Amino acid sequence: MSEKDHPQAHDHRHDHSQQAAKEKFLERLKEQGFKLTGKRQMIVDILLGEDRYISAKELLERMQEVFPRLSFDTVYRNLRLLQEEGIIEESTFGDGGSKYRITCGTHDHHHHHYICTVCGKTELVEGCPMDLLGITAPRGFQIESHRFEIFGQCEDCH
Ligand SMILES: [Zn+2]
Ligand SMILES: [Zn+2]
Numbered sequence: 001m002s003e004k005d006h007p008q009a010h011d012h013r014h015d016h017s018q019q020a021a022k023e024k025f026l027e028r029l030k031e032q033g034f035k036l037t038g039k040r041q042m043i044v045d046i047l048l049g050e051d052r053y054i055s056a057k058e059l060l061e062r063m064q065e066v067f068p069r070l071s072f073d074t075v076y077r078n079l080r081l082l083q084e085e086g087i088i089e090e091s092t093f094g095d096g097g098s099k100y101r102i103t104c105g106t107h108d109h110h111h112h113h114y115i116c117t118v119c120g121k122t123e124l125v126e127g128c129p130m131d132l133l134g135i136t137a138p139r140g141f142q143i144e145s146h147r148f149e150i151f152g153q154c155e156d157c158h
C-alpha cells in the first residue's frame with residue numbers, strides 16, 4: 001500500500017491517515033494480541049489508507065488484485081471478525097448497504113462523524129450529543145457505548 005494511491009483530499013481532522021498514527025495503531029493491535037495476517041492485514045491496510053467508509057464490494061475488488069479467487073463470504077467473515085475486535089466499524093448507508101472504516105475512537109478522543117453517502121468521507125462532529133442531552137439511563141442499565149452519525153453529501157459530492 002503506497003501513499004501515492006491516497007491523495008490528501010480528505011478533511012477529517014484526525015491523524016489516523018498519517019504514517020505515524022498507522023504505526024501506532026498496528027502496534028497497539030499487536031500489544032493486544034491481535035494477529036493480523038494475510039487477508040485481514042490487507043483489509044486493515046486498505047482501510048488505514050483511506051479516511052472514509054468503503055463498501056465490502058470495493059474492498060473485495062481491491063483485494064482481488066492480490067487474491068484473485070477471493071469470495072464475498074471470505075471478505076465478510078474477516079470484516080465481521082475485525083468488527084468484533086473493535087478494529088473496524090460498520091455503518092449502514094441509506095441504500096441498505098454496509099460500509100466499513102477503521103475505528104477512529106480507539107486511537108483518538110471520543111467523537112462522531114458527518115458521513116458522505118456518496119464517497120464515504122467523514123468529518124468530525126464537534127462535541128458529543130450525549131453530553132448535551134443530559135441522558136439518564138434506566139435504572140440498572142450500564143451504558144457501554146453509543147452511536148451518532150450524520151449522513152449527507154460532502155462539498156465535493158453534492
Ligand atoms: Zn473520526
Ligand atoms: Zn463525498
Ligand SMILES: [Zn+2]
Pocket residue numbers: 110111112128129130146148
Ligand atoms: Zn459520543
